[in-house]
Amino acid sequence: MYAIFVTLNVQQDKIDEFEEVSLGDAQGSTRDEPECFRFDILRDPAVPGRYYLYEVYLNADSLEKHRATPHFQKWWATVEDWFEEDLAKVEMETVFPSDEGWEAQKPHLLNW
Numbered sequence: 001m002y003a004i005f006v007t008l009n010v011q012q013d014k015i016d017e018f019e020e021v022s023l024g025d026a027q028g029s030t031r032d033e034p035e036c037f038r039f040d041i042l043r044d045p046a047v048p049g050r051y052y053l054y055e056v057y058l059n060a061d062s063l064e065k066h067r068a069t070p071h072f073q074k075w076w077a078t079v080e081d082w083f084e085e086d087l088a089k090v091e092m093e094t095v096f097p098s099d100e101g102w103e104a105q106k107p108h109l110l111n112w
Contacts, residue, residue: 001037001094001102002060006053006087014082015049021078022051028071029055030109035062037102038109049084056094056102 010018019041026039038056057063066072094102 001056001058001099002063003038003054003056003092003094004063005090005092006055007089008051008053008087009047009084010049010051010079011082011084012049014079018051018079018082019043021075025071025075028069029066032071033062033066033069034106035059036066037106060091 022041026041029036029039035058036055037058038054040052040054042052042054044050044052055063055066057066067076097105
């Protein structure tokens with residue numbers, strides 16, 4: 001599987017709005033994208049406005065498909081000017097769980 005870890009620093013006056021609109025992208029990703037196996041939004045308690053996204057996809061092409069979805073396009077159009085600096089992204093390959101493990105847990109992502 002292909003994974004990304006993104007660090008975002010959101011302007012202080014946009015934090016609440018960022019969280020609200022980001023939920024729509026995360027929920028749309030896990031619900032509507034069969035090749036998205038994880039979409040976590042994490043908040044740094046020590047640095048106000050710093051967020052981390054951890055996303056797992058079948059492959060890099062799946063991430064490109066994600067970026068073409070209506071929920072991502074809506075999210076990006078809303079938040080793209082809210083960042084204090086450029087986004088930092090790390091691309092990875094998963095080791096554990098196995099690909100089969102990621103696929104098996106997919107239905108449970110919808111238990112919000």
